[in-house]
Amino acid sequence: MIQSIQESLKRKVAHSEEVVSKELHTEEKSIEVLYINTISDEKIFQEYVVVPFFEITSPERFLDYLQSQPKIKPFENEQKTLDELVRGVSILFYQDFIFLLDSKIDQNNAVLDTTIETTTQGPQSGFSESLPTNLGLIRQRYPSTTLTVESMTIGTTSQTKVMILHDTQYVDPVVLERIKNFLSSVEVQMFQSGEQLLDIIKKVIGRCSLSCW
Structure with a gap:
């Protein structure tokens, strides 16, 4: 039972590079x-899973720990x-049990306030570097x-990592x-910003249509 659920969960998210098992x-x-x-804070994972796992030698006592830890909840349904997984929760598979660890990153502390213009509606945060x-x-x-x-690199010298996001x-x-x-x-030595990519796209569109990509 737990094996089939585990495989199903992995299969449904395995297409993304950020997924860690x-x-x-x-x-x-x-x-x-x-x-x-x-979206998961690995410090929380270290504190509530890794350290106790190696400190508590008994399998039964470690199970007791998982079942009694307030940040860890039991599995309800797939x-x-x-x-919960796509909101930053970590899924724990131990013996015949599945647990959910609240390991969400506090995005309010991780992102920058929007500085381009004042907004009266919507989130007041913007992208960082x-x-x-x-x-x-x-x-x-x-x-x-x-x-x-999905990721790739652009720039023969800079080797800048670029991410492509899409909904399958x-x-x-x-x-x-x-x-x-x-x-x-794209042939460029130093690739440093989205604005630079936009300029490259404009130049390509100026020379040919989308079909020549």
Whole structure:
């Protein structure tokens, strides 16, 4: 039962690069953890799972710990677990049990206030220069298991990491492939900003239509 649920959960989120699956082992016990690293605080995971796992040698006592820790809740159903996973909760698989650890990152402390213009409606936060922080903010606003993240590098010298986000339910695979091909074809030594990419796109569009990507 637990194995089939575990495999189903992994299958539904495995398409995204941010999904992390870890296994911890001692001679007496083992535990597997599933989480999304851009919205889960790994310090919480270390404090409430890793450290106790290696400090508590008895498998039974560690199970007692999981069942009594206020930040750790028991599994209810698969859909609710998926909903929690895409909001930053870590899923723990131990023996014949599944637990949910509240490991959400506090995005309010991770993102910058919007400074471009004053807004009277909507969130008062903006993107930073940190890709994980930005991805976490997007996932907070778009908590869906079908949101997928793929990465590539642009810039022969800078080797700048670029993320492509898309929803597998709605994305046009032909357009997605064109975007990937276009980004792969960008020839530049130093790639530093989205504005630079926009300038490159404008130049390409000026020379040819989308079909020539």
